[in-house]
Structures are given as C-alpha cells and as structure tokens.
Amino acid sequence: MQIASLGVPVPVFLAPMAAVTDLPFRTVCEEHGAGFTITEFLSADGLTSGAEAMVSKLEASLDGRAFGVQIFGRDSHTMARAAMMGVERGASLIDINMGCPAKKVVQGWCGSALMKEPALAQDIVRGVRAVVPAHIPVTVKHRAGWDERHLNAPEFASALVEAGAAMITVHGRTRAQGFSGQADLEVIRRVRQALPSTIPVVGNGDVVDLDGYRRMRDVTGCDGVMIGRGALGNPWFFRSLRALLGGERDPGAPSLEERRQAFRRHVTLIGNLAQPKRHVTEVRKACAWYSRNQANGAAFRNAVFKTKDLPVLLEAAHTYFDGLR
Ligand SMILES: Cc1cc2nc3c(=O)[nH]c(=O)nc-3n(C[C@H](O)[C@H](O)[C@H](O)COP(=O)(O)O)c2cc1C
Numbered sequence: 128m129q130i131a132s133l134g135v136p137v138p139v140f141l142a143p144m145a146a147v148t149d150l151p152f153r154t155v156c157e158e159h160g161a162g163f164t165i166t167e168f169l170s171a172d173g174l175t176s177g178a179e180a181m182v183s184k185l186e187a188s189l190d191g192r193a194f195g196v197q198i199f200g201r202d203s204h205t206m207a208r209a210a211m212m213g214v215e216r217g218a219s220l221i222d223i224n225m226g227c228p229a230k231k232v233v234q235g236w237c238g239s240a241l242m243k244e245p246a247l248a249q250d251i252v253r254g255v256r257a258v259v260p261a262h263i264p265v266t267v268k269h270r271a272g273w274d275e276r277h278l279n280a281p282e283f284a285s286a287l288v289e290a291g292a293a294m295i296t297v298h299g300r301t302r303a304q305g306f307s308g309q310a311d312l313e314v315i316r317r318v319r320q321a322l323p324s325t326i327p328v329v330g331n332g333d334v335v336d337l338d339g340y341r342r343m344r345d346v347t348g349c350d351g352v353m354i355g356r357g358a359l360g361n362p363w364f365f366r367s368l369r370a371l372l373g374g375e376r377d378p379g380a381p382s383l384e385e386r387r388q389a390f391r392r393h394v395t396l397i398g399n400l401a402q403p404k405r406h407v408t409e410v411r412k413a414c415a416w417y418s419r420n421q422a423n424g425a426a427f428r429n430a431v432f433k434t435k436d437l438p439v440l441l442e443a444a445h446t447y448f449d450g451l452r
Pocket of ligand 1: 167226298
C-alpha cells in the first residue's frame with residue numbers, strides 16, 4: 128500500500144491505543160508481522176510545552192523500522208510544532224487524531240469534537256502539512272461521525288483530503304457510541320467511495336479474527352485494516368494476517384511455548400525500554416493480556432494485581448507461564 132511516497136508493504140496497522148501502544152507493545156507486534164505501528168495520541172500542548180510525560184512517549188520504533196506519531200489538539204500552530212517534534216524523532220508519518228471520544232479530550236474541543244468543525248479540522252491539516260517535509264505523509268484518523276444523526280465521515284474525509292491528508296483511517300463508530308455497539312462498515316465503504324483511489328482508506332473497528340478482516344476488506348473495499356483490541360496479548364493475529372496476505376497457510380493459534388516466548392520478550396522489552404517507575408504496571412498489564420483465556424488465568428491475574436514488588440511479580444509470572452500445559 129502506498130501512502131503518498133511512503134510504501135507500507137503489509138497494509139495491516141496496529142491501532143494507536145493510549146497506555147497500550149508503547150514501544151515494547153509496538154515492537155512485539157512488529158516482530159509478529161504488524162505492517163506499521165503508531166504511537167498513542169500525544170497532546171500537542173503537552174509536547175510543545177516540554178511535558179516529560181508526553182515527550183517521553185515520542186518513541187521511535189527499533190531497528191530503524193518506519194513508524195507514525197499521532198498528535199491531538201485544536202490549534203494549528205501548536206499542532207505543526209508538535210508534528211515537527213515527531214519528525215525530528217524519526218517519524219515516517221504524522222497522524223492527527225480526530226476520533227477520540229474521551230470527555231476530557233472533547234471538552235477541549237479536540238479529538239472527535241473536530242468532526243463538528245470541518246473548517247477548523249482542515250486548518251489543522253493544512254498547518255501541519257505546511258511544515259512537515261513533503262516525503263512524510265500527514266494522515267487523519269476519525270470516527271463515523273458525532274452521533275447517528277451526523278454520520279458525516281465521507282464529507283469530512285473529503286474535506287481533509289482537500290486540505291492535504293494523504294490517508295484516512297475510519298473507526299466505524301460514532302463519538303456517541305464510544306466503544307459500544309458495533310463498527311458500521313457501511314460508513315467506511317462510503318468514505319472509500321468518496322475519496323480518490325490514490326488516497327488509501329484504512330478500515331478500523333472490531334476486527335479480531337481472519338473472518339472479521341475479510342469482512343472489513345470485502346464490505347468496505349478499504350485498502351488497509353487497523354487492529355486495536357484484537358492485538359492485546361495476541362500478536363499472533365498479525366502473523367496470521369501476514370500469512371493470509373502472502374497467500375500462505377494460517378499458522379493459527381500460538382503454541383504454549385510461543386506464548387511463553389512472547390511474554391518473555393515483552394517483559395524484557397519493558398525492562399529495557401520502559402521508565403523504571405512504570406515497570407510494575409507494565410508487567411502487570413502484560414500478565415493480564417497473555418493470560419487471557421488460559422488455565423487459571425483469573426486467579427493469576429488476581430495475584431498479579433496485588434503484587435507491588437517487581438522481582439516477586441516476575442517470579443510469579445514466569446512460574447505461571449512456564450507451568451501452562
Ligand atoms: C485502551 C484504548 C486506547 C485508545 N487510544 C487511542 C489513541 O490514543 N488514539 C486513537 O486514535 N485511538 C485510540 N483508541 C481507539 C483505537 O485506536 C481503535 O480505533 C478502536 O479501539 C477500535 O478498534 P478495535 O475494535 O480494533 O479495537 C483507543 C482504544 C483503546 C481500547
């Protein structure tokens with residue numbers, strides 16, 4: 128798939144997810160076949176004011192792999208400056224968040240609230256496009272609309288493309304839906320139809336297995352698919368998708384040994400890359416993700432969330448995963 132001058136050989140994206148898609152998580156997904164990963168959304172105000180909590184999340188993918196940085200805000204100058212911070216960090220793509228439904232974001236009139244202000248949304252894209260080097264695409268991720276009476280994704284996407292957006296990702300839910308109900312594939316199809324064929328459209332929402340992937344592609348005609356919650360503790364989904372796209376047999380669910388190895392790899396990456404004060408929290412999350420649907424998983428997770436001591440936590444985790452039969 129081609130996003131302006133950026134080639135993405137495997138059009139399967141890991142969705143940006145706050146407090147999830149940090150560098151360890153992205154790396155594990157990339158190593159299992161994700162075609163492209165993007166940071167979680169980063170506040171342009173936070174980045175440009177030098178807030179350490181925000182700046183530290185501008186993490187380049189390992190081994191020189193291409194990656195994207197997602198930013199949010201409503202002031203085009205601040206957004207442009209934040210975008211340049213991503214570029215300086217090595218980003219191959221700048222994505223603008225116009226889909227976040229969270230109260231604290233929409234109350235600041237950012238995220239999905241911008242779907243009610245297409246002219247301002249266009250200004251933001253133009254402002255960012257004007258400063259980012261020409262070879263780096265500026266893209267937008269948005270929702271189906273604000274609510275079911277305002278499903279303006281096709282017109283909104285067209286306006287963004289006119290302003291310079293090189294790719295549109297649509298999460299097929301409205302802001303009012305939050306994460307409830309089901310993603311509406313018909314709206315994504317209409318976005319695909321509304322845009323020139325040179326602008327890739329990425330379909331997003333509820334793709335958790337190969338059938339869901341095929342449905343997303345077939346119903347919407349989208350050029351790429353973005354996977355969010357379906358990747359939690361399941362990086363093997365990317366392996367299956369890569370095999371499908373390469374015309375190979377689906378390697379299927381991981382063996383227990385593969386699960387152990389992925390957990391160990393994830394925890395090692397946390398140890399090497401996460402801020403020390405985050406280690407316990409991040410290891411706990413990894414424990415929860417990789418133990419989902421496994422024997423005695425609930426009891427293990429209960430124990431893990433009571434443990435504050437990192438060595439004790441790691442010992443318990445390795446004992447659990449090593450003991451899985
Ligand atoms: C925990 C969590 C955090 C999220 N954070 C972001 C974010 O930072 N930026 C963004 O564009 N979307 C964010 N999303 C939305 C996802 O990118 C995606 O659009 C949504 O989860 C639907 O895809 P899925 O059904 O494959 O999970 C988040 C979703 C979850 C569950």
